[in-house]
Amino acid sequence: MNEKKIATRDAYGEALVALGKDNADLVVLDADLSQSTKTAKFAAAYPERFFNIGIAEADLFGTAAGLAAAGKLPFASTFAVFATGRAYDQIRNSIAYPRLNVKIAATHAGLTVGEDGASHQALEDIALMRALPGMTVIVPADGREAYRAVFAAAEFDGPVYLRLGRPKVPQITADIPFIIGKGVVLREGDDLSIFSTGTMSSEALKAAQILAEQSLQTEVIHLPTIKPLDQELIVQSAAKTGVAITVEEHNIIGGLGSAVAEVLVEKCPIKMQRLGVRDTFGESGSPAALLEKHGLTAAHIAEAAKALKQ
Amino acid sequence: MVALAAEKLEELKEKAARIRYDIISMIGEAGSGHPGGSLSIVELLTALYGYILNVDPRNPQKLERDRLILSKGHAAPALYAVLAAYGFFPCSELRNFRRLGSPLQGHPDMRKLPGIEISTGSLGQGLSVANGMALAAKLNAESWRVFVILGDGEIQEGQIWEAAMTAAHYRLDNVIAFLDYNRLQIDGPTSEVMSLGSPAEKWRAFGWDVTEIDGHNYQEIIDAVERTRQSKGRPSMIIAHTVKGKGVSFMENEASWHGTAPDAKQLKAALAELTGFQKEEHRDE
Known part of the structure; x- marks a missing residue:
């Protein structure tokens, strides 16, 4: 456990940049939180494939649905509390019900958001996403696993909810492939x-x-x-x-x-x-x-x- | 503007008459559904599928096709009747509308029926999806366009205005929206339920090119879509003034026919008004 601590959201940002290199269909969307969700890294590397939708989460996920319906591979990011709360109906009706290939990468989940307080601490997002038919729900433990989970989510055809955290966390998982559905x-x-x-x-x-x-x-x-x-x-x-x-x-x-x-x-x-x-x-x-x-x-x-x- | 050939105009009118008949038959048979807002968009949909859209019923997933999104998903009967009339699936399917196991769900399901581009039903979501498709077309440097039909009550949803900003911001001139401006929603006139003010001024203020037309006039519909070709860098809104319940005298301009099926007697009376075509030719020719 001597490896450097990194946040799962940081690993997400890095994975997007790596994925974007070989996958021309990868597009990334954010709702004015790209510095925090780390999608800004992708935006810097591939500006033509990054779409900031502004502070409009319903539109964020609806737009992602449209991109997916037209064959793109969208990763859409905001804080977990806004993704699953503000845009629940868009995720339900425009993504999960039509089984569109949208990856919902939500950061700042759970208590460890810290000082921002209750309004920003998603503590019910897993429950909401888990109850949607066909939704895959992934919660990585550390940076290495998060990085691999992003690749696994990209390869998987269907909606995925990826729950990521704000703080730096210790590396605990071994150097093993990420397999969706495996403990x-x-x-x-x-x-x-x-x-x-x-x-x-x-x-x-x-x-x-x-x-x-x-x-x-x-x-x-x-x-x-x-x-x-x-x-x-x-x-x-x-x-x-x-x-x-x-x-x-x-x-x-x-x-x-x-x-x-x-x-x-x-x-x-x-x-x-x-x-x-x-x-x-x-x-x-x-x-x-x-x-x-x-x-x-x-x-x-x-x-x-x-x-x-x- | 190119005048619509007399023959084409007749063909569209004939189709529309059949489509109206089918809409009322389907809803009557199902015992539920939304006749008012289905009847108000018949000319819009007929003009789109009969003249405007680049789509192929034999290859509904053709990559570079135009997309039509029925954001006001409750008008599914109109879309189903039009898709059947243009050969996307057999007309005989229409009688299964809203039945268990039918691909003709109460609101459109893209996974169950060919020709449906996105599942809709929860209002306010179609324009965002259209923007996403339009962005994909731009990324691919493809020339297909995305058409969206919005209800006038539907634009009370906040997401519509989020999407209106996005379309203008990303200069989506390949998005063409129609507003089915029939001025009625479930609970009554939009002016009483939640005033829309001037939709034209609102959409202009959001950076869209706006035209107003008679939504039951084919020449005006086709001219308005033709003009959108000149909207470089701007999305287009075509405000279609329509009559809710158009074509059935006792349903016209009556909010109560938003989501009510006719009973047996009303069904008979409605169908008697909708007979401007040759029914024999109609069934899966």
Whole structure:
């Protein structure tokens, strides 16, 4: 873990530039946040294929739909809260329903937006996107995985929601290809399973370290694709350990925890707890302070896991 | 401007008469649907498919075709009847409108029916999609154009004005929008529900070339589209003054016929008014 920390949004920006080189059909759209979403890198490299739509998210996604319908490969970016909130109906009716090949790359998701506060912290975006038929939902853990997820999304034919974060995060994933729908075993263990996604997977790994010191062998499974979910891997691990914890930077209603619970309750009912934001809005504060307040640090995760295991 | 040949004009009128008959039959048979705003755009659609658009019913996905987006998706019966009349699918499909399993959904579905360029139904979204297609055409240096039909009530949606700005900003002179200006929406006159002010002034202020025409006059429709060729660097808005429910006396200018199907007696009366064509020739010739 000596590699430099980078934000998943930075990896996204770099991946777009790399992808744009060989794919002439790649177009990128933004809604006046290109410096923050990092699409500005693509704009600088390929100005003729970048469209700033202004502060108009409904139009942003509608325009992306039209580009896709005419054979282009659009990546459309804004903050997650605006993408899934302001433009939900456009994503539903102009993208998901007609199954158009639009990639919704939404940055600044979750609590770790930090100081901007509740209005800018998307905590329900996974729930909204997951409920749309045919929508693929991807939440990378780190820069390397985000970079590869962008390529995987570009190769995949269909609408994709890519959830990206603001802060720099540690590199935790190995040098492996990104396969949509596949979970990643970050650490093996027999005593309990932690299922995590996005930036929480590094905390989950640290929690497993703490638990190991207390003689609890924890299996950590990172689920970068929330839809379609790697049901087989989840059931396999749950059947082995009999205890499941989910961790996500999202409301515990409708996100990863709900998705895993849906699988386990039908296929392998075991003791389970969902960790995440407990059905409240966020607030201003540093990312670290917010994660601490909402119990989303390694220490909290380890504590919850231990309590559930007993 | 080139005067429309008398024969062509007759052909379009004959088609339109059949299309109106089909619209009312479909809605009558389905027991639901939107007759008012379907009947008001019959001449627009007939002029487009019968004269203006570069489309091929035998190859509906032809790459360099013109695109038509029915942003006011509830007028699907008009689009379906026109597409069937011009051979995109058999006329016999029309009777399945709104039935379970039918490709003729209540609102247009691009994945179910040939000739539908984008699924619509939730108002306000078609112009943004049109802009996206038009940008693609420009990127590819292709000359096809995107036509959009907007409802007048529909332009109350904020997204329309976002898209209006985008089309002007990106100089999309390959976008040609029609406003079906029939002055009625579900709850009543647009002037009472939410005033539109002067649509012409609004669209001009947004950087569009604007023309106003009689939306039931073929010569005016065709001339207006021809004039858009001169709109270099600017999108075009053709404000078509229309009559909601056009062609069925008791439906004309009545907001109550926005989304109501005729009962058996009304259906009979409506169809009796719509008989200006040879029905025998009509079925899948």
